[in-house]
Ligand SMILES: Cc1cc2nc3c(=O)[nH]c(=O)nc-3n(C[C@H](O)[C@H](O)[C@H](O)COP(=O)(O)OP(=O)(O)OC[C@H]3O[C@@H](n4cnc5c(N)ncnc54)[C@H](O)[C@@H]3O)c2cc1C
C-alpha cells in the first residue's frame with residue numbers, strides 16, 4: 001500500500017536534481033579554496049521539494065547514524081532552517097562535515113525511494129546547506145539557535161576518550177548530552193583527526209571543522225591536545241584518575257609502503273606525511289608558514305582511494321605540471337568517491353590505470369623515475385574486486401621528481417602496545433563488539449578506524465554513537 005503511494009508520488013515528480021555550484025576546474029586547481037560552493041536558499045528549497053516525504057522512507061535506515069532525513073527535509077521545505085539543523089543534530093553533531101565528505105551515494109541516497117526512477121534527493125547537500133546557513137548567519141547565532149556558545153556544565157561520571165577524530169568527537173558529544181564529564185585526549189596540537197590533518201582545505205575547510213568542534217565543546221566536552229596517550233598517560237593512569245570508562249578511537253594513521261626498491265629516496269612521501277604537511281602544518285602557505293614541502297614538477301601518486309585523489313589534487317595545486325595517478329586496477333574498481341574521481345580528472349590529474357610501480361629510480365639520492373609494470377584484471381579476490389595480474393615484460397618508466405604512496409594506512413601501535421592485555425587482530429586493530437564497542441577489558445571501549453581499519457567518517461561516527469550508548473549503560477548498571 002505504502003509502496004503504491006510512493007510510486008504515485010514518483011510519477012508526479014518532475015524537478016531535476018539541483019546541481020552543486022562549483023569553482024571552475026582551471027581556476028580551482030591553482031587555489032586551495034573550497035571546490036563546491038554550496039546551495040543557495042533557492043537551490044535548497046527547490047531540491048527539498050523533490051523529497052516525496054515517503055510514508056516508509058528508506059533514507060533513514062541508509063544513514064549509519066539514522067538522521068531523521070525525511071523530518072529535516074520537511075523543515076527545509078517549510079523554510080524552518082534552524083529547526084532543520086536541530087533535527088539533524090539530534091543524531092549527528094558534525095553535519096557540515098558529513099554534508100561535505102560522506103559517501104551519501106552509497107548510503108542514504110542509494111536507498112532514497114525517489115532514486116528508483118529518478119536521481120535521488122541530494123540529502124548530503126541539503127544537510128550541508130542547513131549547517132552552513134548557520135555559519136553565514138553567525139552574528140545572529142546566539143539568538144536564533146538552540147545551542148549556545150556557553151559551555152554546558154556536566155556533572156555525571158568522568159569518561160575518557162583517546163583520539164579526537166569523528167569517532168571520538170561523536171562519542172564525546174553523545175555522552176556530554178547525557179551529562180557525563182568527558183575529556184578527549186588528542187596526540188596532535190589540533191583536534192579533528194583526519195578531518196584536520198588528512199582531508200584538504202579545498203574539500204573540507206578547516207574553519208568548518210573548527211566550528212563543528214566548537215559545537216562539541218559547547219556541549220561540555222573538554223579536549224586536551226598534545227597528549228600522546230600511552231606515553232604521557234597510560235590506561236591505568238586514567239582509571240586511577242577516576243575515569244569510569246575509556247573509549248579508544250585512535251584511527252588508522254600508520255602509512256603503508258609497497259616495499260619496492262627506491263622508497264627511501266629523497267622525494268618519496270607517504271600520503272599521510274604529505275597531506276599532514278600541507279593541511280595541518282599549512283605547507284601550501286610556505287614561506288608564510290614555515291613547514292617545507294617538495295613541490296615537484298612531475299608527481300606520481302600511487303593508489304586509487306580518496307587519499308590518493310586528495311594527494312594528487314594537492315600536488316596539482318602546489319604547482320606540479322604533471323600529476324600521474326598510478327592505480328593497479330581499472331577506474332571501475334577505484335575505491336575513491338565518484339565525485340572525487342571526476343573532480344580530479346577535471347583538474348588535470350593524469351590517470352595511469354592498470355599499472356603498478358616496481359621500482360623508484362634515483363639520481364644523486366633524489367627521485368628521478370618510477371618504473372611500473374602493466375597489469376590485467378584476473379578473477380575476483382577476497383574483496384570482490386578483480387585481482388590485478390602483472391603482464392610480464394611490460395615494464396615502462398615515467399620521469400618524476402616526487403612520489404606519494406597512498407596505498408592505505410593501518411593502526412598505529414603506540415597506544416595498543418602499552419596495553420598488553422588488550423586483544424588485537426593480527427593487523428593490529430582492536431577487537432571490539434561492533435554493536436557496543438566493548439573490548440575484552442572491562443570499562444574499555446573502542447571504535448572507528450582503529451577497529452575496522454581505514455573506513456569512513458560516518459562509520460566512525462556510528463561506532464562512537466553506539467559506544468556512547470553502551471558506556472552509559474555500563475556506568476549506570478555496573479554490568480559488563
Ligand atoms: C586523506 C583522507 C581522505 C579521506 N576522505 C574521506 C572522505 O571523503 N569521506 C569519508 O567518509 N572518509 C574519508 N576518509 C576516512 C575518514 O577520514 C576516516 O575513516 C575517519 O576519520 C576515521 O575516524 P576515527 O575517529 O576513527 O579516526 P581519525 O580521524 O584517524 O582520528 C584519530 C585521532 O586519534 C589521534 N591519536 C592517535 N593515537 C593517539 C594516541 N596515542 N593518543 C592520543 N591521540 C591519538 C590521532 O592524532 C587522530 O587525531 C579519508 C581519510 C583520509 C586519510
Ligand code: SF4
Pocket residue numbers: 050051052053054057058059060069070073111112113114115121123
Ligand atoms: S529522502 Fe528519499 S527516501 Fe527519504 S523521504 Fe525523501 S524521497 Fe523518501
